Amino acid sequence: MAETVEVTVQRYNPETDSAPRLQTYEVPYKDDWVVLDAILYIKDHLDATLSYRWSCRMGICGSCGMNVDGHPKLTCSAHLREYRRGFTVEPLSNFPVIRDLVVDIDDFMAKLKSVKPWIVRELEQPLGDGEYLQSNNQIDHYRQFSQCINCMLCYAACPVYGMEPEFLGPAAIALARRYNLDSRDEGTVERVNVLAASEGIWECSCIGECSVACPKGVDPAKAIQQTKFDTVNGAIMSTMLMPFGNRR
Ligand code: FES
Structure with missing residues (x-):
């Protein structure tokens, strides 16, 4: 059976939600994936409503910052193998949230x-x-x-x-x-x-x-x-x- 990893994501739509909530997804585990790959998988295969920012996928543009297990990380540079037991992704702390993982800059x-x-x-x-x-x-x-x-x-x-x-x-x-x-x-x-x-x-x-x-x-x-x-x-x-x- 294919390996998977549990990814818990903070969801929040200020237009419809009174408060942020957590949602868990089962994502395929691949040793060469980064956290951003798991988030992209959710968007492409499990839940197209998830919002987040990214661009270069190579640690240059600076747009994919999120809190991973409570620590601010570039998700395109954070290896999935370091979070093998599952992890939580939230928007960067200290910024107002526009939607899900997107903060107001x-x-x-x-x-x-x-x-x-x-x-x-x-x-x-x-x-x-x-x-x-x-x-x-x-x-x-x-x-x-x-x-x-x-x-x-x-x-x-x-x-x-x-x-x-x-x-x-x-x-x-x-x-x-x-x-x-x-x-x-x-x-x-x-x-x-x-x-x-x-x-x-x-x-x-x-x-x-x-x-x-x-x-x-x-x-x-x-x-x-x-x-x-x-x-x-x-x-x-x-x-x-x-x-x-x-x-x-
Ligand atoms: S996507 Fe550009 S730094 Fe991560």
């Missing part, structure tokens, strides 16, 4: 945009002058933080974001750090107002679950602590450089 997108995760230049050089060149050493300064795929697993893992939804959050700060460290960027001063605001870096209590959850090794906790250090350092330096008569 508007808050995350607004926070991301607020840190200007792109290269800010005071003056663009003319196109004819060619590229802004960088050495490998300069790229190494920000390479780790550039691996973020905006999957939001770090927000689902962050207890501070869970309690304080205003918190700017791990990925937005890591991406701000990525551009602040980029030799081509001149936007650090513009970003500091957002980063050092009361909902920014100082909200983080250094629990580090964001870095544990990150599937790309970005280490947002490191980005946050480095940004705290730089912000304090910058404030001290600007005070020291200020003429005595102007200090308050």
Whole structure:
């Protein structure tokens, strides 16, 4: 008899359900499948009403994040063989649910945009002058933080974001750090107002679950602590450089 595995999925349609409920499906077990394959099987063969997000199936697009047995995972990278005894799939924590496993990402997108995760230049050089060149050493300064795929697993893992939804959050700060460290960027001063605001870096209590959850090794906790250090350092330096008569 073909092997199967029990997959319990959170279902919720805000238009018809008063509360989320769990539904269990019997799915074929295949050693080379990932959790997303099991969810796709449910959609294709058992229950076409199930809603979820996915796209690339290769850990790049960041759209297939869900809680698997309570832990935020990229379901296209979570092997079924690690959940052989059955598992539960729920939407990412800390986000409003639109339907079943689909969460509302508007808050995350607004926070991301607020840190200007792109290269800010005071003056663009003319196109004819060619590229802004960088050495490998300069790229190494920000390479780790550039691996973020905006999957939001770090927000689902962050207890501070869970309690304080205003918190700017791990990925937005890591991406701000990525551009602040980029030799081509001149936007650090513009970003500091957002980063050092009361909902920014100082909200983080250094629990580090964001870095544990990150599937790309970005280490947002490191980005946050480095940004705290730089912000304090910058404030001290600007005070020291200020003429005595102007200090308050
Ligand atoms: S489907 Fe793109 S990261 Fe999983």
